[in-house]
Amino acid sequence: MSHQPPPLVFQDMLTHHQDRALLQELWEHFPEHMFLIRVESPQRFVVEAVNPAQQTTIGYPCVGLTIEELLPDAEQARSVTDHYRDCLACDHPLRYEEIGHFHEESGEPLHWLTLLVPLHDDQGRTTHLFGISQNVTELRLARQALEAQNARLEALVAERTAELQASNARLEALASRDELTGIANRRQLITLSEHAMQRARRQHTPLALLILDIDGFKAINDTRGHLAGDAILREVAQTLADTLRESDLLGRFGGDEFVAVLPDTRAEDARHLAERLRGAVTQRCGCTLGLGIADFTPHDDFASLVERADRALLRAKRARGASR
Ligand SMILES: Nc1nc2c(ncn2[C@@H]2O[C@H](COP(=O)(O)OP(=O)(O)OP(=O)(O)O)[C@@H](O)[C@H]2O)c(=O)[nH]1
Numbered sequence: 528m529s530h531q532p533p534p535l536v537f538q539d540m541l542t543h544h545q546d547r548a549l550l551q552e553l554w555e556h557f558p559e560h561m562f563l564i565r566v567e568s569p570q571r572f573v574v575e576a577v578n579p580a581q582q583t584t585i586g587y588p589c590v591g592l593t594i595e596e597l598l599p600d601a602e603q604a605r606s607v608t609d610h611y612r613d614c615l616a617c618d619h620p621l622r623y624e625e626i627g628h629f630h631e632e633s634g635e636p637l638h639w640l641t642l643l644v645p646l647h648d649d650q651g652r653t654t655h656l657f658g659i660s661q662n663v664t665e666l667r668l669a670r671q672a673l674e675a676q677n678a679r680l681e682a683l684v685a686e687r688t689a690e691l692q693a694s695n696a697r698l699e700a701l702a703s704r705d706e707l708t709g710i711a712n713r714r715q716l717i718t719l720s721e722h723a724m725q726r727a728r729r730q731h732t733p734l735a736l737l738i739l740d741i742d743g744f745k746a747i748n749d750t751r752g753h754l755a756g757d758a759i760l761r762e763v764a765q766t767l768a769d770t771l772r773e774s775d776l777l778g779r780f781g782g783d784e785f786v787a788v789l790p791d792t793r794a795e796d797a798r799h800l801a802e803r804l805r806g807a808v809t810q811r812c813g814c815t816l817g818l819g820i821a822d823f824t825p826h827d828d829f830a831s832l833v834e835r836a837d838r839a840l841l842r843a844k845r846a847r848g849a850s851r
Pocket residue numbers: 707740741742743744745746748752753754755756757760781782783817844
């Protein structure tokens with residue numbers, strides 16, 4: 528198969544002589560490496576010529592050397608000849624980046640961006656590979672430094688975000704917890720109770736609300752002091768939390784009043800549980816509890832439910848006062 532050489536780039540503008548002169552100028556003065564490799568076989572590549580820029584870098588006569596002789600590092604030589612074979616196989620200009628240097632004792636490896644062009648004879652056989660190599664080490668090192676800097680920044684942002692999330696979680700916990708007892712505060716109790724009531728309404732399930740109030744707490748404070756009063760509030764909260772189920776909600780409603788919301792619980796079961804709570808508090812905290820219970824109806828909201836439980840608590844207190 529005969530192979531038509533492509534027309535010269537400048538054939539319409541330059542004479543053949545000028546064309547050659549231009550190539551000669553480029554070869555002599557181009558600041559990047561230019562080289563011509565003779566393809567003796569797909570396994571054997573020999574340096575045919577290097578331009579002055581590349582000759583300066585190499586520093587010793589290299590024309591006539593095979594790639595293995597030219598490059599001291601066997602792996603680097605293999606990588607280069609692999610690129611040459613790729614170029615032969617695709618029979619098309621090839622661009623690639625490689626890392627390496629010409630001298631064994633050189634320090635940090637250099638990065639080269641290379642364009643390789645197959646050159647053909649009249650029969651279309653690839654006899655030579657023409658290459659231009661640009662030293663892009665500074666560019667690559669700058670890119671690596673930028674990537675490292677980006678990675679550091681990303682790590683810093685991730686660290687700050689985690690800190691922020693943790694402090695948000697702490698703030699949220701602080702905003703939703705009663706400082707003295709650690710159980711839900713009134714605001715949190717109302718929010719959670721509204722959700723529980725919505726579920727009860729939707730699923731037609733029972734729900735009960737208990738108000739528990741420490742009997743004669745003012746007298747405890749007055750006789751044993753506020754710190755002792757605080758300790759009792761903490762003990763009562765802990766005892767109530769220990770006795771209730773995981774799914775029940777418990778909060779400090781204010782002063783010496785606690786509210787428990789019991790999802791999936793009928794009035795009768797709520798009464799039994801309330802007695803258990805009172806028994807546990809009497810036993811563990813050395814005080815007694817007044818109690819009011821309200822059963823949820825679909826028309827209730829938190830306020831109406833609390834109001835009924837509060838009235839029941841007052842009635843119970845009055846009844847106990849009258850019976851004393
Ligand atoms: N130690 C302490 N006392 C508190 C706290 N919050 C409210 N109190 C006190 O709790 C007492 C509640 O008094 P009352 O509402 O009259 O209740 P009580 O003395 O238990 O009366 P009854 O409920 O009728 O038995 C008041 O003296 C408040 O000052 C607190 O965080 N710590």
